[in-house]
Amino acid sequence: MPSDQPQQPEEQSPHPTKKAGTWQSMVDSNKALLLRKTGKDTAHWAAQARAAGITSDSGLRAWMRDGFGVTGYAQYAVSWEMFGYPEFMLRDADELIDGQYANHPGLRPIADALLGWASSAEGVEIQMRKGYVSLHSPRRKFAQVTRTTNTAVDVILRLDAPAEGRIETVRTRADDPFTRRVRLTSMEQVDDELLDILVAALEQNS
DSSP, X not given: OOOSSOOOOOOOOSSOOOOOBOTHHHHHHHHXXXXXXXXXXXXXXXXXXXXXXXXXXXXXXXXXXXXXXXXXXXXHHXXXXXXXXXXXXXXXXXXXXXXXXXXOGGGHHHHHHHHHHHHHXXXXXXXXXXXXXXXXXXXXXXXXXXXXXXXXXXXXXXXXXXXXXXXEXXXXXXXXXXXXXXXXXXXXXXXXXXXXXXXXXXXXXX
């Protein structure tokens, strides 16, 4: 017999899981950059390049650079439009993370624990790449999760903090702002101390 009591709404999780982004965000960003720099969209430039007889990526880049002053990421949008996307850029987020840990299943729980934090943390965007996971604030990238050895996952950080305790110095280029890391060898190390470090990096880059 149906109840006369009104049904209560299902309890909602206070931290809805976010969908991880893939290379599509970079594709969209490069297209937008091209439009801002030139006032013309990707389809226009691809049509112009074909009309000019461009048949290779190197030829396209030289043509755009020398003839129109278009360089860098803006060129990628036209190159991908004309010559296709690299295979790994067409994979979805699950395929990318599965591929990173296919031969190192013992390290996958570390990555999953970090992604669990990122998916519930306010203001964090997850972007999957072929060989790593990139974590972004609304302002910029602040951390990268990378399987660096057969036994460890590194959390590489854009963080203004002394290299002490679990925070280590990363050897990198002089102009690279990602100068700190925390190395993880077990899921138990994804603890409150590590999460506090991630929060500090997020706040500094927001």
